[in-house]
Amino acid sequence: MAKRxxxxxxxxxxxxxxxxxxxxxxxxxxxxxxxxEIEWELGSDGQITVKRTSPEKNDFWKMVDAQEKKYGRVATPEIDWGEDVGSEDFD
Known part of the structure; x- marks a missing residue:
């Protein structure tokens, strides 16, 4: 007998x-x-169906949000390294 x-x-x-x-x-x-995550679906007859949601394999931003909630924001101010030096200055 199958699980279903x-x-x-x-x-x-x-x-x-x-x-x-x-x-x-x-x-x-x-x-x-x-x-x-599980999904709850209410049918018009009042029956509830509960099923496992399929993870979005390519949902990068959902993963970023989850990591941010767990570890906090990783945004940092940009470091000022000074004026750019061109390759002509390395003769």
């Missing part, structure tokens, strides 16, 4: 801060870990 063919029911509780822990069984089936 199983009918799994687990219960989570909503905390006072409106947070929900994704149960281990569901994390295992979705193959997600901390820092992964």
């Amino acid at each position: 063919d199983r009918h799994i029911v687990v219960i989570s509780k909503i905390t006072a801060k409106n947070q929900v822990t994704v149960p281990k069984t569901i994390r295992d089936v979705l193959n997600v870990k901390s820092s992964d």
